[in-house]
Amino acid sequence: MEVILLGTGGPRPDPRRMATTTLIRLGDENILFDAGRGVVVQLSKAGVPLGAINTVFLTHHHFDHIGDLYDVMLNSWMSGRKDALRIYGPPDTERLVHTLVTQVYDKDITWRDQGEPSFGGWKPVLATDIIPGPILDTGRWKISAELVSHGDGLDMPPAFLARWMCLGYRFEAEGKVIAISGDTVPCPGLERLAEGADLLVQCCFLATPEINNEHLRRLAKFTIACGDTVGKIAAKAGVKKLALTHHRPRTDDGMLEALLADVRQDYAGPVVLGEDLTRIEV
Structure with a gap:
């Protein structure tokens, strides 16, 4: 089983990094986590056939995690996807995908479907809203979701926060566990999904x-984990290997070394400082 860090950046443009997106490769299956800026180009650079993408899990609906979802939807079909593309994510994922297919790219899809018979007819995109708990068990792999905390402590209307669900994922296959944190600060959900993981992204x-x-x-306290807490998270959960992603744009690599130094104060296991297209065997 292999993990590819397709993108390791954040919302702001970074010449060095595309937006955070992670791929798990299990034999002939390719499971995508988020679909941020540049995901299709990164899949091509990694040598992953676009038509082999059939399953996507979204952690949340910030644009740096869903901005190129449409590109995955259309290019996987144009590149030979045979089956439905299944997209799972927090509430409003169904509405998001339905809007993209029926209102934003409907004319594009119709034009290509009718004008390019070599594509073999439009292959559907099926979205499912999920909540924390077990999600899928295919017999080969299983996955569950946990509620994580990405901005929950900020001063926002309760009515909005009730709709703002952010998820992390725990993926299990071949006797191994891969945890995908999503965007979060330390919280009980992150602890549960990371517990004993062979790899925590x-x-x-x-x-x-x-x-x-x-x-x-405030950002480090309420919005997204930083060097002062990540090592503590991994150590407490007993993680076997840690991969760091979702970096800010930097011109000074000294801050990357400072990030590693932060983490290693609390976590003694191996740490992968994620760069775009980093590959990790699990």
């Missing part, structure tokens, strides 16, 4: 020296 946005103003202190 963990957002880690800032090194401690970069948390240098009130805005960034």
